[in-house]
Amino acid sequence: MEAKDKFIIDTILDTYSNIDDPQLVILQNIQEILGYVGEEYLTYVSENSEYSLTELYGVVSFYPQFRFDPPGKHTIKVCSGTACHVRGGSGIAQELEDILEIKPGGTTKDGLFSLESVRCLGCCGLSPVIMIDEETYGRVKKGGLQKILDSYKTEEVAE
Numbered sequence: 001m002e003a004k005d006k007f008i009i010d011t012i013l014d015t016y017s018n019i020d021d022p023q024l025v026i027l028q029n030i031q032e033i034l035g036y037v038g039e040e041y042l043t044y045v046s047e048n049s050e051y052s053l054t055e056l057y058g059v060v061s062f063y064p065q066f067r068f069d070p071p072g073k074h075t076i077k078v079c080s081g082t083a084c085h086v087r088g089g090s091g092i093a094q095e096l097e098d099i100l101e102i103k104p105g106g107t108t109k110d111g112l113f114s115l116e117s118v119r120c121l122g123c124c125g126l127s128p129v130i131m132i133d134e135e136t137y138g139r140v141k142k143g144g145l146q147k148i149l150d151s152y153k154t155e156e157v158a159e
């Protein structure tokens with residue numbers, strides 16, 4: 001792990017050393033600043049705090065907001081909110097996982113896509129909804145996702 005990453009985590013641990021049960025806020029800060037909460041970061045936190053590696057993994061696995069891998073070039077947010085859920089959002093989420101071969105919090109092997117599950121993207125009238133970077137895709141259909149993803153791969157080849 002790079003010295004600058006250790007410095008960042010030391011600073012975060014120091015900053016929250018006086019609050020009750022800072023585990024969650026420490027992990028949120030690490031992800032916000034370093035982009036993800038990978039194994040090396042969790043190990044370093046466990047070695048320098050009261051929290052065991054098992055406890056830290058438990059928290060990171062429980063909250064879908066956490067990412068184990070460095071973020072990919074494009075971030076896909078799939079909505080798991082109520083409006084999207086009742087209109088087939090879970091099928092969309094599953095199809096994305098199948099195509100990309102990752103779970104929420106993961107990044108594809110080629111580093112092109114990261115997948116996140118979010119509660120609501122704020123455009124429930126378009127459900128089911130996904131977002132890729134800043135682009136919103138509404139009323140997405142199973143079977144239509146590959147075409148959307150391919151457009152990002154084509155863009156990659158053109159660059």
Ligand code: FES
Pocket residue numbers: 079080081082083084085119120121122123124125127128129
């Ligand atoms: S519930 Fe999916 S956008 Fe609001």
